[in-house]
Amino acid sequence: MVTHTPTNGHAGEQDVDLTSSALNHRIAxxxxxGTNGANGHHANGHAAAPAELDASKLTIRRADPxxxxxxxxxxxxxxxxxxxxxxxxxxAWDASRGWAAPELKPYGPLSLMPTASVLHxxxxxxxxxxxxxxxxxxxxxxxxxxxxxxxxxxxxxxSLPGFNPKQVERLISTLVAVDGPxxxxxxxxxxxxxxxxxxxxxxxxxxxxxxxxxxxxITASFMPRMDSMPGGLKLHTSPEDMVRAWVGGFGYAKVGxxxxxxxxxxxxxxARGFGQILWLYGPEGYCTEAGASNFFVVWxxxxxxxxxxxxxxxxxxxxxILDGVTRRSIVELARxxxxxxxxMVERKYTIDELLxxxxxxxxxxxxxAGTAYFICPVSLVHHRGKDVQIPLGKxxxxxxxxxxxxxxxxxxxGNEQHPWGVVASMD
Amino acid sequence: MVTHTPTNGHAGEQDVDLTSSALNHRIAxxxxxGTNGANGHHANGHAAAPAELDASKLTIRRADPxxxxxxxxxxxxxxxxxxxxxxxxxxAWDASRGWAAPELKPYGPLSLMPTASVLHxxxxxxxxxxxxxxxxxxxxxxxxxxxxxxxxxxxxxxSLPGFNPKQVERLISTLVAVDGPxxxxxxxxxxxxxxxxxxxxxxxxxxxxxxxxxxxxITASFMPRMDSMPGGLKLHTSPEDMVRAWVGGFGYAKVGxxxxxxxxxxxxxxARGFGQILWLYGPEGYCTEAGASNFFVVWxxxxxxxxxxxxxxxxxxxxxILDGVTRRSIVELARxxxxxxxxMVERKYTIDELLxxxxxxxxxxxxxAGTAYFICPVSLVHHRGKDVQIPLGKxxxxxxxxxxxxxxxxxxxGNEQHPWGVVASMD
Numbered sequence: 001m002v003t004h005t006p007t008n009g010h011a012g013e014q015d016v017d018l019t020s021s022a023l024n025h026r027i028a029x030x031x032x033x034g035t036n037g038a039n040g041h042h043a044n045g046h047a048a049a050p051a052e053l054d055a056s057k058l059t060i061r062r063a064d065p066x067x068x069x070x071x072x073x074x075x076x077x078x079x080x081x082x083x084x085x086x087x088x089x090x091x092a093w094d095a096s097r098g099w100a101a102p103e104l105k106p107y108g109p110l111s112l113m114p115t116a117s118v119l120h121x122x123x124x125x126x127x128x129x130x131x132x133x134x135x136x137x138x139x140x141x142x143x144x145x146x147x148x149x150x151x152x153x154x155x156x157x158x159s160l161p162g163f164n165p166k167q168v169e170r171l172i173s174t175l176v177a178v179d180g181p182x183x184x185x186x187x188x189x190x191x192x193x194x195x196x197x198x199x200x201x202x203x204x205x206x207x208x209x210x211x212x213x214x215x216x217x218i219t220a221s222f223m224p225r226m227d228s229m230p231g232g233l234k235l236h237t238s239p240e241d242m243v244r245a246w247v248g249g250f251g252y253a254k255v256g257x258x259x260x261x262x263x264x265x266x267x268x269x270x271a272r273g274f275g276q277i278l279w280l281y282g283p284e285g286y287c288t289e290a291g292a293s294n295f296f297v298v299w300x301x302x303x304x305x306x307x308x309x310x311x312x313x314x315x316x317x318x319x320x321i322l323d324g325v326t327r328r329s330i331v332e333l334a335r336x337x338x339x340x341x342x343x344m345v346e347r348k349y350t351i352d353e354l355l356x357x358x359x360x361x362x363x364x365x366x367x368x369a370g371t372a373y374f375i376c377p378v379s380l381v382h383h384r385g386k387d388v389q390i391p392l393g394k395x396x397x398x399x400x401x402x403x404x405x406x407x408x409x410x411x412x413x414g415n416e417q418h419p420w421g422v423v424a425s426m427d
Numbered sequence: 428m429v430t431h432t433p434t435n436g437h438a439g440e441q442d443v444d445l446t447s448s449a450l451n452h453r454i455a456x457x458x459x460x461g462t463n464g465a466n467g468h469h470a471n472g473h474a475a476a477p478a479e480l481d482a483s484k485l486t487i488r489r490a491d492p493x494x495x496x497x498x499x500x501x502x503x504x505x506x507x508x509x510x511x512x513x514x515x516x517x518x519a520w521d522a523s524r525g526w527a528a529p530e531l532k533p534y535g536p537l538s539l540m541p542t543a544s545v546l547h548x549x550x551x552x553x554x555x556x557x558x559x560x561x562x563x564x565x566x567x568x569x570x571x572x573x574x575x576x577x578x579x580x581x582x583x584x585x586s587l588p589g590f591n592p593k594q595v596e597r598l599i600s601t602l603v604a605v606d607g608p609x610x611x612x613x614x615x616x617x618x619x620x621x622x623x624x625x626x627x628x629x630x631x632x633x634x635x636x637x638x639x640x641x642x643x644x645i646t647a648s649f650m651p652r653m654d655s656m657p658g659g660l661k662l663h664t665s666p667e668d669m670v671r672a673w674v675g676g677f678g679y680a681k682v683g684x685x686x687x688x689x690x691x692x693x694x695x696x697x698a699r700g701f702g703q704i705l706w707l708y709g710p711e712g713y714c715t716e717a718g719a720s721n722f723f724v725v726w727x728x729x730x731x732x733x734x735x736x737x738x739x740x741x742x743x744x745x746x747x748i749l750d751g752v753t754r755r756s757i758v759e760l761a762r763x764x765x766x767x768x769x770x771m772v773e774r775k776y777t778i779d780e781l782l783x784x785x786x787x788x789x790x791x792x793x794x795x796a797g798t799a800y801f802i803c804p805v806s807l808v809h810h811r812g813k814d815v816q817i818p819l820g821k822x823x824x825x826x827x828x829x830x831x832x833x834x835x836x837x838x839x840x841g842n843e844q845h846p847w848g849v850v851a852s853m854d
Contacts (some may be wrong), residue, residue, distance in 0.1 A: 022695045082542045082633045110546075111536040114646050115509045119537075119627050122549035122683030123690070159690035196633060200546050201687075206509045206623055206648060208719050208799075210690045219541050221633060241675055248670035250688045256549030257684030260628075261677045263550070263586035263637045268449045292635050372635075 026156045050098025053091065053163035053216070055170035060178075063087060063106035070183055073191065076222035084221040085179035085193065089171050092202075093161045095212040102171055104178060107219065113204035117211040123201030124256040125154035128371040129325070130192040131176040131184060131220065131424060134414030139180040139424040141195075142412050144169045146325045150254060151197060157253040159210035160199050171218055172197060176424035179220050190413055194223035194372075226372060227405070229275065232379025232392050233368055235290055236274035237351060238265060244279040244289065245320050251288075252319040259292065266291065276368065278351075278381055281320055285351040288314050290378065293370030294327035297349070298342065298400050299357040300364060309342040309364065311400065312349055326369045326408070329420065333407050342400065351383055358388045365398030366390045375405040453583045477525025480518065480590035480643070482597035487605075490514060490533035497610055500618065503649035511648040512606035512620065516598050519629075520588045522639040529598055531605060534646065540631035544638040550628030551683040552581035555798040556752070557619040558603040558611060558647065558851060561841030566607040566851040568622075569839050571596045573752045577681060578624060584680040586637035587626050598645055599624060603851035606647050617840055621650035621799075653799060654832070656702065659806025659819050660795055662717055663701035664778060665692060671706040671716065672747050678715075679746040686719065693718065703795065705778075705808055708747055712778040715741050717805065720797030721754035724776070725769065725827050726784040727791065736769040736791065738827065739776055753796045753835070756847065760834050769827065778810055785815045792825030793817045802832040 063086040076083055084107045091102040117123045127147045132140045148165035156162055172195055184193050197218045201211030238244065242265045244258070245251020251258060262277070269277050276291030287295055296313045311334050316323050334344040357363040366378040377397040381388045393399050410416040490513040503510055511534045518529035544550045554574045559567045575592035583589055599622055611620050624645045628638030665671065669692045671685070672678020678685060689704070696704050703718030716722055723740045738761050741748050761771040784790040793805040804824040808815040820826050837843040 022691055080639055081540075081631045084542065088541055107541070109538040109540050111538055113508075113536050114515055114534070114625070114644050115511065115623070115648065118546060118683075119551060120553050120623070120625060120683055121686035121690070122551060123687045124546055124549060126547050157691060158687050159694060194633065196542075196547070198541070198547060204508045206621065206650065208686055208690070208693075210694050212507055217541050221542065223633065243673060243675035246670060246673040246676065248668055249673065255688065256545075256547055257688050259548035259635055260550045260585050261682065261684050263548070263635070264449055264584060266635075267586060267637050 053099040057101035077224040115204040117201030126198040227374035235278040236269040290368040293368035298365040480526040484528035504651040542631040544628030553625040654801035662705040663696040717795040720795035725792040
């Protein structure tokens with residue numbers, strides 16, 4: 001028997017966007033009063049509210065600085081293990097007490113019960129950003145506010161607790177201020193450390209439910225340079241039986257669940273001599289991401305379409321792709337500084353459009369863009385048995401790719417003083 | 428420029444099913460020679476092959492049996508923490524050496540580096556099955572071979588190492604043989620423990636890649652009975668902006684990435700008074716799973732369609748849903764033993780068909796089926812502002828639901844001697 005349900009008090013229309021309305025509601029709540037909003041609503045003003053994440057409560061326990069030496073650049077990334085700096089920051093949360101005082105302490109293992117939520121249900125998310133040793137000697141972060149805000153969105157999407165993003169930004173900056181001077185030495189200008197804030201569900205409970213305990217942790221480590229592969233990055237389009245993300249899914253959030261499932265196809269592509277998968281979407285074959293990076297193409301529009309030189313990348317509005325900080329910065333810089341040379345276009349485009357542009361001699365350049373790969377020239381796209389060769393006009397890069405990379409790098413490494421380059425400090 | 432690629436040596440057709448061909452290839456390889464096939468191919472007969480998973484190498488370090496008491500049934504599941512038995516089994520793997528000797532040892536925390544793959548990229552999968560204390564006093568597993576085989580499929584899908592499923596089955600059985608006598612006491616016939624084999628990527632490496640180190644672990648714990656909720660289980664259909672699994676995804680594999688992302692919608696539904704989400708798929712609104720369980724409906728077909736009583740559940744062929752052991756057993760039992768009463772139908776069906784059946788008085792029963800929920804009567808489906816009330820003819824259950832539950836339970840608890848009920852032993 002069908003009945004309308006006044007008891008639930010929700011109109012039918014509200015049923016169709018349960019998720020995004022929940023998410024928007026919680027992000028707004030977070031911004032308004034900073035409550036730990038992920039796991040249920042607590043009454044404001046009643047009982048003791050769970051504690052907020054507060055970077056000013058940080059406790060510091062220093063490692064012996066003589067215990068570990070900084071590896072040279074050649075060996076820093078040569079092993080099977082990521083080398084982290086002397087310290088990490090951790091901060092525990094539980095649903096009743098809220099956030100404990102964050103701790104800066106010697107880098108070392110975490111202890112998790114075998115029943116911990118993260119080990120079974122992928123209640124995890126992360127961020128990736130870098131600390132840059134400037135040519136002026138300063139240690140900078142690049143737009144860390146965007147990473148901290150995106151992390152909040154990811155944590156809420158994966159049912160982990162909320163926090164004030166500014167506090168995470170402060171913790172990141174503090175870790176860099178403490179470990180940067182030793183691990184990113186002043187005699188290595190133009191180099192970087194990789195920063196990895198992450199949050200995991202730690203409640204030892206096998207019920208499939210939002211965890212009532214969580215841990216935020218931040219590490220700093222070496223990471224290889226991946227922005228200048230000899231011969232450029234070669235991409236293999238995704239197979240028809242493998243979809244990375246989908247409308248209604250979580251492709252826009254930096255949650256672990258987007259990564260593990262993609263490794264199988266990536267490994268197969270690598271075994272065939274390619275660097276990453278170019279993820280296509282839907283029967284139309286929309287180009288979305290290149291590996292775990294955003295993807296940009298430079299082409300000349302057809303004469304009938306105005307014939308302009310365009311820098312094209314997939315849009316954010318269907319929430320299939322990550323709102324990359326590098327992506328966003330490129331889009332903004334291109335509009336601000338390259339408008340006389342090319343038109344910045346965010347729109348859906350298909351692999352067939354890429355093939356057409358190639359066949360018609362309109363394909364100019366392509367690159368992957370993200371924190372790990374920075375801006376990495378793409379030299380080839382393999383699709384269904386065919387190779388599209390993409391010009392590297394300057395030998396190892398297209399000219400527009402190089403120009404954009406230069407603009408970004410100048411901000412990161414302090415050649416240009418810019419609000420996006422934030423000097424690390426302990427506040 | 429487009430060129431065909433003899434260098435890669437793959438025809439275009441092979442590009443469209445990269446994933447499933449890789450997966451099938453590796454499962455076949457595993458079956459043929461039992462190699463650790465997940466992370467690259469090693470030459471058979473050359474160099475030292477990585478060691479196979481071998482249950483006969485198990486080492487045993489016993490906990491002090493007096494250290495922990497078995498809680499009574501009322502309190503065993505009342506806290507926020509899952510209570511595990513005295514022991515767990517762990518087994519470490521790395522890509523060069525293969526599987527180490529499995530260890531049965533006291534239950535306790537795992538130590539993971541903050542950079543461990545599982546904490547960032549959801550390189551994790553699990554199984555769920557139960558140990559049953561029979562009315563004849565024996566400890567049984569229910570079709571553990573199916574869980575072990577499915578676990579192999581899940582591990583390969585998520586780029587974790589392969590193993591011989593028979594060895595995992597032996598390890599599970601051993602843990603039950605060791606801890607069952609104390610933790611599933613003979614004076615509690617008709618009760619169960621929950622078994623959780625899991626595998627995680629442990630390599631401390633932040634590169635997005637298949638882990639070269641992994642850990643298999645198995646725990647046994649208490650879990651609440653969830654098969655007889657007062658008033659039946661109430662389902663809320665999934666919102667349009669939330670898709671659990673998709674064609675080309677990994678909905679069929681028991682990987683963490685299917686669970687964490689679903690918690691947000693589940694929490695919202697619970698806040699509105701529902702027990703689980705009924706996951707719909709596509710613009711047609713195909714019914715797929717109920718929470719993390721399979722979903723069955725009993726209805727009478729329209730007269731024009733033969734008018735038969737049918738037990739309907741979603742099919743496996745589009746790989747959207749989990750190939751549940753409970754689901755498969757119900758399908759097989761219904762065909763074997765209930766053919767005179769109802770027709771077992773595996774096919775796609777939509778929420779509109781469910782609504783039609785209700786409106787036309789043809790809807791008879793519905794239930795969720797899985798290891799955790801066992802066979803759980805569904806009393807209501809809420810869809811877009813409307814409630815479909817589903818009869819519970821016997822008060823707390825429909826009659827066919829109760830009959831199927833009885834058949835299954837008799838095998839699990841030894842009232843019927845059946846090959847699916849496997850007595851636990853140390854071999």
